[in-house]
Amino acid sequence: MRRERTATDATGRVKEQIPLALGGASYLDSDTEDWDYATANTKTHTHCYHVYPAMMIPQVARRLIRLYGRSKGLLLDPFCGSGTSLVEARLAGMNAVGVDLNPFAVLLARVKTTDYDLETAVAEAKRLRNKVEELIKGDFAAPIPRFFNIDYWFKPEIQSELALLRYAITQFVSPALQDFFLVAFAATVRDCSNTRRGEYKLYRIPEAQLGQHHPQVLPTFWERVGRNLRGLSEFLADYKPNTSVNVFEGDTRFGLPLGDESFDLIVTSPPYGDSQTTVAYGQFSRLVLQWLGYNDEIAKSVDKRALGGQRRAVDVTFHSPTLEDTVEQIEQHNLRRAEQVVQFYRDFAECFPEISRVAKSQSVGCFVVGNRTVKGVRIPTDQILIEIAANFGWKHSTTYHRRIPNKRMPLRNSPTNRPGELCDTMTEEHIVILHKE
Ligand SMILES: C[S@@+](CC[C@H](N)C(=O)[O-])C[C@H]1O[C@@H](n2cnc3c(N)ncnc32)[C@H](O)[C@@H]1O
Numbered sequence: 001m002r003r004e005r006t007a008t009d010a011t012g013r014v015k016e017q018i019p020l021a022l023g024g025a026s027y028l029d030s031d032t033e034d035w036d037y038a039t040a041n042t043k044t045h046t047h048c049y050h051v052y053p054a055m056m057i058p059q060v061a062r063r064l065i066r067l068y069g070r071s072k073g074l075l076l077d078p079f080c081g082s083g084t085s086l087v088e089a090r091l092a093g094m095n096a097v098g099v100d101l102n103p104f105a106v107l108l109a110r111v112k113t114t115d116y117d118l119e120t121a122v123a124e125a126k127r128l129r130n131k132v133e134e135l136i137k138g139d140f141a142a143p144i145p146r147f148f149n150i151d152y153w154f155k156p157e158i159q160s161e162l163a164l165l166r167y168a169i170t171q172f173v174s175p176a177l178q179d180f181f182l183v184a185f186a187a188t189v190r191d192c193s194n195t196r197r198g199e200y201k202l203y204r205i206p207e208a209q210l211g212q213h214h215p216q217v218l219p220t221f222w223e224r225v226g227r228n229l230r231g232l233s234e235f236l237a238d239y240k241p242n243t244s245v246n247v248f249e250g251d252t253r254f255g256l257p258l259g260d261e262s263f264d265l266i267v268t269s270p271p272y273g274d275s276q277t278t279v280a281y282g283q284f285s286r287l288v289l290q291w292l293g294y295n296d297e298i299a300k301s302v303d304k305r306a307l308g309g310q311r312r313a314v315d316v317t318f319h320s321p322t323l324e325d326t327v328e329q330i331e332q333h334n335l336r337r338a339e340q341v342v343q344f345y346r347d348f349a350e351c352f353p354e355i356s357r358v359a360k361s362q363s364v365g366c367f368v369v370g371n372r373t374v375k376g377v378r379i380p381t382d383q384i385l386i387e388i389a390a391n392f393g394w395k396h397s398t399t400y401h402r403r404i405p406n407k408r409m410p411l412r413n414s415p416t417n418r419p420g421e422l423c424d425t426m427t428e429e430h431i432v433i434l435h436k437e
Pocket of ligand 1: 052053054055056057078079080081082083084085099100101102105250251252253268269270271272281305306307
């Protein structure tokens with residue numbers, strides 16, 4: 001039996017599907033009736049380049065652009081992460097601007113949205129391979145970066161091989177293509193470190209198992225390069241060449257690099273909460289940033305600088321009855337956690353004056369959010385978002401709901417911090433659609 005796509009308005013009534021705004025293309029064949037995309041391949045095109053915590057799945061961004069986008073219009077992602085919605089914008093024929101405060105996210109988003117010439121990239125890969133072999137034959141020892149705890153996270157032989165690879169990329173690849181190869185290098189750093197597989201936070205492989213841990217730097221790197229070249233070729237076959245994407249490193253709260261009333265559509269997934277207790281984008285990126293030459297302070301401060309990362313005064317006033325109710329409930333369990341939650345939503349609200357300034361009237365905002373649980377209290381971020389946005393001129397039109405079958409993020413946490421006591425934090429996400437009034 002055909003399942004209806006789920007969409008509810010502010011009162012919970014099921015709404016009619018809005019007709020498609022952008023036309024179809026050959027790769028747009030994976031829509032299902034619901035928004036789950038449980039069996040969809042989420043690693044097509046440049047989406048295969050590198051993992052990133054809490055990535056949006058391309059099918060969701062693709063469908064939102066098709067529903068609400070407009071050919072040659074401008075899409076904004078103010079929390080662009082690895083750039084999923086920006087890639088989809090180019091595939092659909094929209095221009096796009098992305099902002100993120102994590103320098104590694106900015107690197108990924110830039111590389112994933114760049115239409116590198118495939119033949120040149122293949123030729124550079126061959127040249128790099130020859131150069132690396134020559135360096136190895138000549139027993140070349142590249143300088144190893146000295147950053148905090150490098151010996152804890154990388155075995156000595158891995159450090160030498162990574163250093164050689166990084167040296168070869170920066171010396172022998174043309175400047176225009178270096179970032180493409182540095183993304184494959186970043187994946188290699190991650191795979192060959194002493195961090196536990198499948199974790200986004202920095203946890204080390206237990207001492208007893210480290211003896212059996214023998215990652216292979218060069219085979220890992222070349223496998224990544226090959227896969228990314230295939231992704232690039234798929235992207236080049238489907239993207240619209242008359243589009244452009246700009247990605248900026250910055251904090252959405254303190255200004256967006258756009259003029260007044262400039263964008264038509266937002267497709268974004270903001271953080272779910274502060275990085276300490278939800279998804280640690282900074283921890284995920286730290287070792288890679290250190291290998292790429294960022295100083296320790298920048299590499300270590302991403303989580304602190306993100307929404308909800310530190311206690312600070314916020315210069316914005318708004319009213320959200322749902323947030324007030326929720327915080328009251330959390331306060332009964334733990335005052336400090338309640339304060340952290342308030343800080344996160346204040347920081348989030350602080351982004352809205354800027355987002356509203358750069359939005360055209362009648363533009364559409366699509367926010368993919370999850371309702372996490374703190375101290376056993378479910379936080380209805382979908383409703384809180386609607387209420388916060390209303391203070392800044394946005395009206396709710398629809399919310400789509402999807403189960404999360406293939407998004408890598410913490411599904412469970414311990415409400416009491418006692419090992420063994422787990423509860424589901426998020427198995428669903430909500431795609432909140434707002435219109436600028
Ligand atoms: C859920 S992730 C976005 C994932 C992205 N949709 C993707 O597919 O890769 C949220 C992002 O918000 C960023 N972020 C957190 N606080 C921010 C702020 N104040 N300004 C800009 N970006 C911020 C984080 O660094 C993270 O990359």
